[in-house]
Amino acid sequence: MILNKYNDFYNGNCYNAYELFGSFKKEKGVEFILNAPNAYKVEVITSFNNWASGFMMNKIDDRGVWYFFLDNINPIYSYKYRIFKDEYNYHDKIDPFAYYSELRPSNASVMYDIDLYKFSDDEFLKNVNNSEAINIYEIHINGFMRPEWKKFASYQDLKEHLIPYIKKMGFTHIELMPLFEHPFDGSWGYQVSSAFAVTSRYGTPYELMDFINECHLNDIKVILDVVYLHFVKDTFSLTNYDHKALFEYDDNYKMFSEWDTYYFNLKNPTVMSYLMSSAFFFAKKYHIDGFRFDAVSHFIFNKGNKNLGQNDEGINFIKRLNYALKTNFPNLLLIAEDSSDFPKVTEKVEYGGLGFDYKWDLGWMNDTLKYYSMDHEYRKYHHNLMTFSMAYFYNEKFILPFSHDEVVHSKNTIINKMFGNYEEKFALCKNLFTYMFTHPGKKLNFMGNEFAQFREFDEQKELDWFMLKYPKHDTFLRFFQDLSLTYKYFKSLNSNEYSYHNFKWIMVDNNSQSVFAYYRESDEDIIVTVLNMMPISYQKYKIGVPIMGEYVEIINSEKDIYGGCNMCNFNPIFAKKEENKLHNMDYSIEIDLANFSGIMFRVNK
Numbered sequence: 001m002i003l004n005k006y007n008d009f010y011n012g013n014c015y016n017a018y019e020l021f022g023s024f025k026k027e028k029g030v031e032f033i034l035n036a037p038n039a040y041k042v043e044v045i046t047s048f049n050n051w052a053s054g055f056m057m058n059k060i061d062d063r064g065v066w067y068f069f070l071d072n073i074n075p076i077y078s079y080k081y082r083i084f085k086d087e088y089n090y091h092d093k094i095d096p097f098a099y100y101s102e103l104r105p106s107n108a109s110v111m112y113d114i115d116l117y118k119f120s121d122d123e124f125l126k127n128v129n130n131s132e133a134i135n136i137y138e139i140h141i142n143g144f145m146r147p148e149w150k151k152f153a154s155y156q157d158l159k160e161h162l163i164p165y166i167k168k169m170g171f172t173h174i175e176l177m178p179l180f181e182h183p184f185d186g187s188w189g190y191q192v193s194s195a196f197a198v199t200s201r202y203g204t205p206y207e208l209m210d211f212i213n214e215c216h217l218n219d220i221k222v223i224l225d226v227v228y229l230h231f232v233k234d235t236f237s238l239t240n241y242d243h244k245a246l247f248e249y250d251d252n253y254k255m256f257s258e259w260d261t262y263y264f265n266l267k268n269p270t271v272m273s274y275l276m277s278s279a280f281f282f283a284k285k286y287h288i289d290g291f292r293f294d295a296v297s298h299f300i301f302n303k304g305n306k307n308l309g310q311n312d313e314g315i316n317f318i319k320r321l322n323y324a325l326k327t328n329f330p331n332l333l334l335i336a337e338d339s340s341d342f343p344k345v346t347e348k349v350e351y352g353g354l355g356f357d358y359k360w361d362l363g364w365m366n367d368t369l370k371y372y373s374m375d376h377e378y379r380k381y382h383h384n385l386m387t388f389s390m391a392y393f394y395n396e397k398f399i400l401p402f403s404h405d406e407v408v409h410s411k412n413t414i415i416n417k418m419f420g421n422y423e424e425k426f427a428l429c430k431n432l433f434t435y436m437f438t439h440p441g442k443k444l445n446f447m448g449n450e451f452a453q454f455r456e457f458d459e460q461k462e463l464d465w466f467m468l469k470y471p472k473h474d475t476f477l478r479f480f481q482d483l484s485l486t487y488k489y490f491k492s493l494n495s496n497e498y499s500y501h502n503f504k505w506i507m508v509d510n511n512s513q514s515v516f517a518y519y520r521e522s523d524e525d526i527i528v529t530v531l532n533m534m535p536i537s538y539q540k541y542k543i544g545v546p547i548m549g550e551y552v553e554i555i556n557s558e559k560d561i562y563g564g565c566n567m568c569n570f571n572p573i574f575a576k577k578e579e580n581k582l583h584n585m586d587y588s589i590e591i592d593l594a595n596f597s598g599i600m601f602r603v604n605k
Contacts, residue, residue, distance in 0.1 A: 001060065001061060001062060002061060002062060002063065003060065005020065006020060006061055006063065006065055008273070009035070009269075009270060009273045010269060010270060010273075011269055012268075012269025012270070012272040013269075013273070014273035014276070014277060015273075015276050015277055015324055015328075016277055016280060017097065017273050017274060017277035018097055018196060018277050018278075018280075018281045020033065021033050021034060021035055021096070021097040022095060022097035022098060022099070022196075023075065023079065023095060023098065023111045023112075025074070025075045025111070025113040026069070028071060028072065029070050029071045029072055029073050030069075030070050030073050030074075030075050030111055031067065031068070031069045031070075032044050032057065032066075032067070032068045032069075032070070032079070032081075032095075033065065033066070034057065034066045034067075034081055034095070035064050035065060035066075035096075035270060036064055036081070036083055036241065036242040036246070037063055037064025037242065037246070038064070038242040038243055038244040038246065039064070039066070039083045039084060039085075039242040039243070040084040040085055040086050040087070041056065041057075041084045042056075042057040042066045042081055042082065042083050042084065043055060043056055043057060043081070043082040043084075044057060044068050044070070044079055044080075044081060044082075045079065045080050045081075045082050045092065046070075046077050046078065046079040046080075047077045047078040047079070047108070048070070048073055048077045048079075054082045055068050055070060056068070057081075064242075074111075075111035075113050076111060077110075077111055078102055078106075078108035078109065078110050078111075079095065079108060079109055079110075079111060080092045080093060080094060080095070080108050080109060080236075081093050081094075081095060083241070083242050083243065085243040089243075091235065091240075091243075092236070093236065093237070093238075093241055094107060094108065094109045094193065094194065094197075094236055094237060094238075095109040096194060096195070096196070096241070096247075096274065097196050098110065098112070098194065098196060098197045099112040099114045099196055099197055099198075099205055100112040100197050100198070100200060100204065100205055101181050101193075101194065101197045101199075101200055102200060103200045103201065104183050104185075104200075104201070105183070107183065107193070107234075107236045107237075109197070110200075112204075112205060114205060114285055115285075116206070117205075117206045117209045119209065119213050119216075119287055120213060120217070121213050121216035121217060121287060124216040124217065124219065125216070125287070125331070128221070128289070128331040130331060130333055130357065131495065132491070132494045132495045133172050133487060133488045133493075133494035133495075134172055134173060134333075134358075134399070134442035134443065134494075135170065135171050135172045135173065135442070135443045135484055135487060135488060136171065136172070136173040136174070136175050136223065136399070136442070136443065136444040136445070137166060137169070137171040137173070137174050137175065137445060137447065137450075138175040138177065138403055138404060138444055138445065138446045139162070139174065139175070139176060139177065139446075139447045140177045140188055140189075140404065140447070140457070140459055141153050141155075141158065141176065141177070141179075141201075141202050142185075142201065142202070142459055142460070142462075143447070143457060143458065143459050143460075143461065143462060143463065144158070144161075144162060144447055144462060144463060145157065145161050145162070145462045145463065145465065146462050152201045152202055153202060153462075154202050154203045154207070155202055155203040155207040155208050155210065155211040156203065156207065156211075158211050159210070159211055159214050162174070163214060163215060163218050163220065166215075166218075166220050167218055167220070168481070169450060169480070169481050169484055170481060170484030170485040170487070170488050171220075171484060172220070172221065172488065173220070173221045173223055173289070173290070173333075174215065174220060174221070174222050174223065175222075175223040175224075175225060175292055175444065176222065176223070176225060177189050177190075177404065178190055178192065178224075178225045178226065178227050178294070179198045179199055179202075179208070179224060179225075180192040180193075180194055180195060180196075180197065180198065180199070180226070180227060181193050181197040181198065181199045181200070182199060182232065183232060183234055183237075184232075185201075185460070186459065188459055189225070189227070190227055190259070190294060191227075191230075191231070191232045191259065191261055192227045192230075192231050192232065193231065193232050193234060193236070193237040193238070194237070194238075195228070195274060195275060195278035196278055196281060205286075208286065209285075209286055209287070212286055212287055212288070213287070216287065221289035221290065221333075222288060222290075223288070223289060223290040223291065223292055223333060223335065224282060224286075224288045224290070224291055224292070225291075225292045225294060226278075226279065226282075226291045226292070226293060226294065227294050227295075228264065228275045228278070228279075228293065228294075228321075229257070229263065229264060229294065229295050229298050229299065229314075230257045230259060230261040230262060230264060231247065231248075231261055231262055231264065232262075233260070233261060233262055238262075239262055245265065246268075246270075247262070247264060247265060247268075247271055247274070248262035248263065248264070248265055249262075249263060249265045249267075250265075257298075257303075258303065258304075263298075266299075266313040266314055266316070266317045267313045272317060272320070275317070275321070276317075276320070276321050276324065279291060279321060279325060280324075280325070280328070283325065283328075283329045283332055284329075288332075289331075289332065289333060290332055290333025290334065290335060290357075291325075291333070291334055291335065292335040292336075292337060293334070293335065293336055293337060293356075295337065296318070296336040296337055296338035296345070296354075296356075296359075297338050297339050297340040297342075298311070298314065299311060299314030299315060299317065299318050300315060300318075300338070300340050300342045300354075301340060301342075304339075304340075306340065306341075315354070318354050318355070319349045319354060319355055322334055322349060322354060322355030322356060323349040323350070323355055326348075326349075326355060333357050333358070334355065334356045334357045334358075335356060335357065335358045335359070335399065336356040336358070336359045336360065337360050338359050338360065338362075339362045342354075343395070344396075345359045345396055346358060346359050346396045346397040357397065358397050358398065358399045358442060359396045359397065359398055359399065360398070360399050360401045360403075360444070361389065361393075361398035361399065361400055361401070361441060362401070363388075363389065363392075364389040364398070364400055364439075364441075365400070365401055365402065367385040367386070367388060367389065368385070368386070368389075368432070368435070368436075369406065369414075369417055370382075370385055371385040371386055371533075372417065372418055372419065372428055372429075372431075372432050373417045373418065373419055374419055375419055376419065376420075376514065376533060376534050376535060379511075379514045379533055379534070380511040380512060381511075383509070383511035383514070386435075386516060387505075387508055387516075389439070390440075390503065390505070393441070393503075394498065394500060397498055398440075398441040398442070399441060399442040399444050400436055400442070400443055400444065401444040402414055402436070402444065402445050402446060402449055403445075403446050404446045404457055406446070407446055407448065407449075407453075407456050407457050408456055408457050409456075411456075412456070413448065413449075413452075413453055413454055413455065413456055414429060414432070414449050414452070415429045415452035415453070416454055418432070422472075424535070424596065426452065426472055426476060426563060427557070427558070427595070427596035428596055429452055429476070430476065430479055430557035430558075430562060430564075430596075430598060431531055431532075431533070431557055431596050431597065431598040432598075433479075433480060433483055433598075434529065434531065434557050434598025434599075434600065435516075435529075435531055435598060437483045437484070437486070437487045437493065438493060438518075438527070438529040438600060440497035440498070440520070441497060443487070447463055448463050448464070450476075450477055450480040450481075451467060451468060451473045451474075451476055452467075452472070452473055452476045453467060453473075454467075471563060472563055475562050475563035476562070476563065478561060478562060479557060479562040479563075482555065482562075483555065486554060486555055486600070490522070490525065490527060490602070491522040491523070491524055491525075492520040492524070492525055492526065492527045492602075493520055493527060495522065496522065497520075501521065502520055502521055502522075503518060503519075503520055503521075504518060504519055504521070504546070505517075505518045506518055506519060506528065506543060506544050506545070506546075506583045506584075506585060507530075507543060507544075507583050513532075513534065513536075514532070514533035514534045515531065515532050515534075515541075515593070516530070516531045516533070517529065517530045517531070517543050517544075517583070519545070519546060521605075524604070524605060525602055525603060525604050525605055526545075526546060526547060526602070526603050526605060527554075527600055527601065527602050528543075528551065528600070528601040528602075528603070529598070529599070530543060530591065530593060530599045530601075531597075531598050531599075532593050532594065532595060532596060532597050532598075533596070534595060535595045536595055537567060537592075537593065537594050537595045538592070538593040539592050539593075540590040540591075540592070541590065541592070541593040542582065542588055542589070542590050543582070543583060543588065543589060543591065544578065544581070544582035544583030544584065544585025544586075544587065544588050545575050545585055545587045545588060545589050545603070546585055546586070546587070547575070547586075547587060547603065547605065548575050548577070548587055549574075549603040549604060549605075550572045550573070550574055550575075550603060550604075551572065551574075551575060551589050551601040551602070551603045552572050552573075552601060552602050552603070553568060553569040553570070553573075553599060553601055554601065554602045555598070555599065555600040556568045556569070556594075556597060556598075556599045556600075557596075557597050557599070558594040558596075558597040564597070565594055565595075567592050567593075567594035567597070568594075569592055569599070569601075573589045573590070573591065573601070574589075575587040575588065575589050575603075576588055576589070589601070
């Protein structure tokens with residue numbers, strides 16, 4: 001028998017497979033529906049009867065749909081599928097479509113009625129604007145903040161501590177590192193065992209929904225880091241699911257990933273339907289505001305290696321998914337973590353692109369951190385590391401990321417990457433973030449960057465909040481907060497940054513002094529940024545400016561309230577007309593420029 005309701009799933013055109021497969025509460029019990037085309041027979045085993053014996057499922061569609069209805073039971077029990085290879089050989093597997101699971105090291109799926117929670121964020125969803133300030137705070141839930149007596153933080157902890165912190169610090173978005181269920185804490189969620197079940201480490205699906213709802217009521221958007229490329233090899237999960245390769249490739253070369261996991265078989269239509277439905281599920285059921293796709297270069301090239309050729313299956317999957325998501329959820333943010341030079345990643349699918357809204361600028365990140373970690377005596381020979389990003393910036397829509405990848409595996413944290421002694425590290429790090437927040441592009445920072453944490457990220461420990469007792473870290477946090485709020489407030493810094501008219505270099509080739517100057521422009525004002533990369537201070541330092549007017553210093557990284565030397569420009573500076581132009585500008589101002597300082601001046605138009 002062939003049932004039409006499953007046609008789209010088997011053709012790879014299904015976006016609601018979570019409504020076709022899984023466990024569902026009905027009036028007098030729970031029904032179980034599974035796709036296992038290669039199974040000899042299937043049983044449901046459950047904690048309802050202490051796992052004593054299985055309930056035989058019926059094959060209701062010749063393509064592999066199995067069904068069973070369990071009478072007189074509420075959805076509060078754990079279960080697995082016992083999948084037989086023949087009459088005697090079987091293995092027990094989780095439900096790929098389960099919404100919830102037991103806490104590791106247990107791994108059984110949990111019956112869960114996903115539709116009982118009621119959101120109250122309609123007004124927020126009607127007024128979403130993704131064109132202006134995007135300042136993302138990336139967190140690992142267990143590594144942010146939690147009481148010492150707790151093994152895991154909770155969504156309730158996030159409601160209590162994270163939301164007010166995000167508002168105070170001027171962030172606009174929270175990016176949650178992967179929440180799909182995963183067996184190993186140390187994978188940080190990147191080695192998934194399911195594409196629908198949120199990990200039980202931090203609470204229930206309803207508690208996650210409640211956290212997201214509370215974020216929306218506080219005008220905070222939530223981005224979910226998703227892993228649609230690969231999954232764990234653990235036998236309880238998706239591998240060899242019905243005794244054949246159902247989710248993975250059956251070719252050993254294509255199957256294995258560099259992370260000791262299995263690649264999803266994106267050539268299999270049912271896997272396409274499974275993964276696309278996962279994205280729709282989180283957008284629809286959880287009200288997620290955006291997705292950050294992990295390891296996009298591997299979707300583009302085979303095993304992420306350009307020399308191995310283009311991954312046509314991966315590109316097809318990404319295009320189809322992104323097009324469908326933007327069609328059904330126009331305000332959904334789609335972000336690519338992509339290290340390749342593949343073109344049109346952030347172009348619309350209908351115009352030949354991959355359909356992402358933004359792409360991480362990993363080239364900018366690498367060049368910038370390389371420059372700031374360099375002995376200042378050698379910076380004049382590597383001036384291009386700071387200027388190159390604007391040569392390609394308009395090719396894509398970029399996010400500037402200082403993510404978790406930069407503060408792990410003995411790479412040092414952002415503050416520790418800075419060259420110099422203790423004092424110089426803080427001065428340079430403030431300079432760095434002045435550069436980041438005034439450079440065109442949206443922003444992303446991993447938790448701890450904002451108060452210059454020295455210790456690398458450890459998923460078993462909360463952030464070193466005790467460091468805020470020390471003046472250097474406390475004043476750094478205030479500086480970061482003021483930068484964030486300044487970026488969020490001024491249109492010059494947060495809108496139209498993908499237009500050539502928004503950014504202009506003033507001083508781009510002064511490698512002898514290692515001083516940079518540029519400006520950002522809106523209809524209302526102009527903001528001029530000056531960066532001094534050397535341990536040399538200047539008085540009455542002259543720079544060109546674009547218009548006549550009164551230039552007011554709005555940020556100076558060396559102000560005393562930020563732990564600096566307080567060599568600032570406290571009074572407005574009036575621009576003077578230049579007879580022969582300066583730095584190709586018609587006007588100029590003279591400023592005091594402290595060593596390692598980052599300064600922002602604002603002038604009304």
